[in-house]
Amino acid sequence: xxxxxxxxxQAAALTAAASGLTVACGGGSGSAGSKNGKNLxxxxxxxxxxxKVVAEAKTHFSGQVxxxxxxxxxxxxxxxxxxxxxxxxxxxxxxxxxEDMASFLPNAGRFLDLxxxxxxxxxxxxLDWKTKLARTEDGKQIGFPIDIGPTALFYxxxxxxxxxxxxxxxxxxxxxxxxxxxFALGTExxxxxxxxxxxxxxxxxxxxxxxxxxxxxxxKDNRFIxxxxxxxxxxxxxxxPYTLGLDAxxxxxxxxxxxxxxxxxxxxxxxxxxxxxxxxxxxxxxWRVCAMPGGPANQGGSYLALxxxxxxxxxxxKIISWILSxxxxxxxxxxxxxxxxxxxAYSMSAMTGGDPFFGGQKIIEVFGPAxxxxxSSYEAPADAAVMAxxxxxxxxxxxxxxxxxxAWKDAVGQAKQIARRQxxx
Amino acid sequence: MASPPVTGSAAVPRHHGGPxxxxxxxxRTPPADTVRPxxxxxxxHWRQYLAISPFxxxxxxxxxxPVFYSLYLxxxxxxxxxxxxxxxxxxxxxxxDDPVFWLSIRNTLVIWVLSTVPTLFGALVLATLLHSVxxxxxxxxxxxxxxNVTSIxxxxxxxxxxxxxxxGLVNAILGTVGIPPVAWLSNPWLIKLxxxxxxxxxxxxxxMIIYLAGLQAIPTQIYEAAKLxxxxxxxxxxxxxxxxxxxxxxxTVVISTINGLQSFSEPQVLFGSNxxxxxxxxxxxxxxxxxxxxxxxxxxxxxxxxxxxxxxAFFVLIMVLVVINWRVVQRGRxx
Numbered sequence: 001x002x003x004x005x006x007x008x009x010q011a012a013a014l015t016a017a018a019s020g021l022t023v024a025c026g027g028g029s030g031s032a033g034s035k036n037g038k039n040l041x042x043x044x045x046x047x048x049x050x051x052k053v054v055a056e057a058k059t060h061f062s063g064q065v066x067x068x069x070x071x072x073x074x075x076x077x078x079x080x081x082x083x084x085x086x087x088x089x090x091x092x093x094x095x096x097x098x099e100d101m102a103s104f105l106p107n108a109g110r111f112l113d114l115x116x117x118x119x120x121x122x123x124x125x126x127l128d129w130k131t132k133l134a135r136t137e138d139g140k141q142i143g144f145p146i147d148i149g150p151t152a153l154f155y156x157x158x159x160x161x162x163x164x165x166x167x168x169x170x171x172x173x174x175x176x177x178x179x180x181x182x183f184a185l186g187t188e189x190x191x192x193x194x195x196x197x198x199x200x201x202x203x204x205x206x207x208x209x210x211x212x213x214x215x216x217x218x219x220k221d222n223r224f225i226x227x228x229x230x231x232x233x234x235x236x237x238x239x240x241p242y243t244l245g246l247d248a249x250x251x252x253x254x255x256x257x258x259x260x261x262x263x264x265x266x267x268x269x270x271x272x273x274x275x276x277x278x279x280x281x282x283x284x285x286x287w288r289v290c291a292m293p294g295g296p297a298n299q300g301g302s303y304l305a306l307x308x309x310x311x312x313x314x315x316x317x318k319i320i321s322w323i324l325s326x327x328x329x330x331x332x333x334x335x336x337x338x339x340x341x342x343x344x345a346y347s348m349s350a351m352t353g354g355d356p357f358f359g360g361q362k363i364i365e366v367f368g369p370a371x372x373x374x375x376s377s378y379e380a381p382a383d384a385a386v387m388a389x390x391x392x393x394x395x396x397x398x399x400x401x402x403x404x405x406x407a408w409k410d411a412v413g414q415a416k417q418i419a420r421r422q423x424x425x
Numbered sequence: 426m427a428s429p430p431v432t433g434s435a436a437v438p439r440h441h442g443g444p445x446x447x448x449x450x451x452x453r454t455p456p457a458d459t460v461r462p463x464x465x466x467x468x469x470h471w472r473q474y475l476a477i478s479p480f481x482x483x484x485x486x487x488x489x490x491p492v493f494y495s496l497y498l499x500x501x502x503x504x505x506x507x508x509x510x511x512x513x514x515x516x517x518x519x520x521x522d523d524p525v526f527w528l529s530i531r532n533t534l535v536i537w538v539l540s541t542v543p544t545l546f547g548a549l550v551l552a553t554l555l556h557s558v559x560x561x562x563x564x565x566x567x568x569x570x571x572x573n574v575t576s577i578x579x580x581x582x583x584x585x586x587x588x589x590x591x592x593g594l595v596n597a598i599l600g601t602v603g604i605p606p607v608a609w610l611s612n613p614w615l616i617k618l619x620x621x622x623x624x625x626x627x628x629x630x631x632x633m634i635i636y637l638a639g640l641q642a643i644p645t646q647i648y649e650a651a652k653l654x655x656x657x658x659x660x661x662x663x664x665x666x667x668x669x670x671x672x673x674x675x676x677t678v679v680i681s682t683i684n685g686l687q688s689f690s691e692p693q694v695l696f697g698s699n700x701x702x703x704x705x706x707x708x709x710x711x712x713x714x715x716x717x718x719x720x721x722x723x724x725x726x727x728x729x730x731x732x733x734x735x736x737x738a739f740f741v742l743i744m745v746l747v748v749i750n751w752r753v754v755q756r757g758r759x760x
Contacts, residue, residue: 251707254593421731
């Protein structure tokens, strides 16, 4: 290579300039475009919406616009963030996962306010606590709720029967009304049916217990409250099954193998039913669902949003309010086990039938009331990041036998650091 | 597998237009009296530069620019979408106080040592064995190299299933001889061991091929002489093979350092199904490598400034290790 230093520098400068040019071009082309475009793109991920309803939306609106739906795989949030930051090829309609919503709210300016497009009029059809989670403090609505994840207690009726415990959902719910009662039930179960466990891991208990409250790790004034009583109480609840020996300590995909064998109960959202069904098809008919100890929580559930670059906001809003109308929501439940955020759907025939996996139980009778009773909480943008050390330390208790009190101290210490890094005081 | 046909450059006619053989002159010996080619010389090769430019353009856009942009980001606070806010050295101060960062460094180094030492030693032994094999040479070479061309994700999923705590193959085999199940993917040391084992399995074949090439370059006369002098196979290995192979071994050490310290996919996939936190390296964060922690901070927690600080601090650490490596090489040469 006969390349002199000057030549190299020239080449480097040229390359840098070229790359700068590329970036500049990329940024420029996105913002242009009229607001009554005929082509709309929709980004979602597999299972976020009913594919059948999306396909129908295409034909239903074919007179006005051409809707192109893309099922995006991999890390959806990351891809959406990158695209929004680049400002080019931004989808006109996009899904946002419930757990990511909080981190998008500080950048609400990247999305259209759905209230301006008519969401205010139909907002009462959707659960208020869910809608609120996609609204900024100054009242900008960026997310249109797709579904929710009301939680319940799944249990093996056959094993309950074997242990001489009640198997009827109402009776089980009455026997396991509080966490302490639930653990007492588990102790009895564990004694009478050896080799079985009540919970798969204590992180899931913690997650549920935190979700039952109205406060999480950061309050509305952006202060860290993860060391306060409500979290400490959830922590103590989570550690109980571990000290009682009711914890299966499953933190990996062996859950698939364990769920049909050693686990007697599962705490999970409505969509968790499908996980159990897929992992343990042989246990069909043996499971039942009842209200969760200590009240319902929410896990997951997504939104549709319109990025600012949306080429035809009016039509796009019409499309999403059609896809997410209570009638179509109910169909989403039949097609893809998407639990609607519109309570009107709960009384529709698509949802009121018995589920053969749960021995014909009408599970909507458990999830419907749970959905309406979920407490409205505030979730800060950094909430998920601050919660992570608590989950990690709980798994350390399980994996290494770390003392729960030491684990608590380490979790709070780390959570405080993460909070400070994320600009929480 | 037959050795590739020898096609030296001498067989290729050189005059295809252009200024001729002067271009191929070794760089360090410019004729004292000729004028340096300068700008016009560079321009006259524009076709060649154009031909190689796609690589440099892509490299510039997707590697060169991001690398320096991340340096810029490490002094900012940025959530990926909002405004970029200058915070000076704050991210590095956070880093200094962050026990998880230091834990990730320790994890990375332990996994690196646990994987590199057996990999290189095993590769050398295998290469020596394979060098003396008479039949099925090609088969062995391919068989040992295949792990390296297999997707890391697939291998990780496979290892995850084999070493699974509750229903894994290894524990099932241990069970048949009466050994109670081992918590491979829960115990902090065993987690590292499994990751190291995975990397060893993937990289032994690759290093073996390099060693084999080196071994084949050693003249057989040396071995014959040693044999005549009465040296056994082990003595020959340590007194002849290893010293002659020294530069090749050092090359593989450097490559293995670079690869080994960048372990990311292995723990990410192994513990990706972890219910509590998919990107924190499993129970007790024992499999949390520095790159995984970077990924977690930047792309999961949306803290791009902190993520950038992590990788740049890690870069400094790798540089320190490189300098140590280099010193070791220099000392080896003098003695």
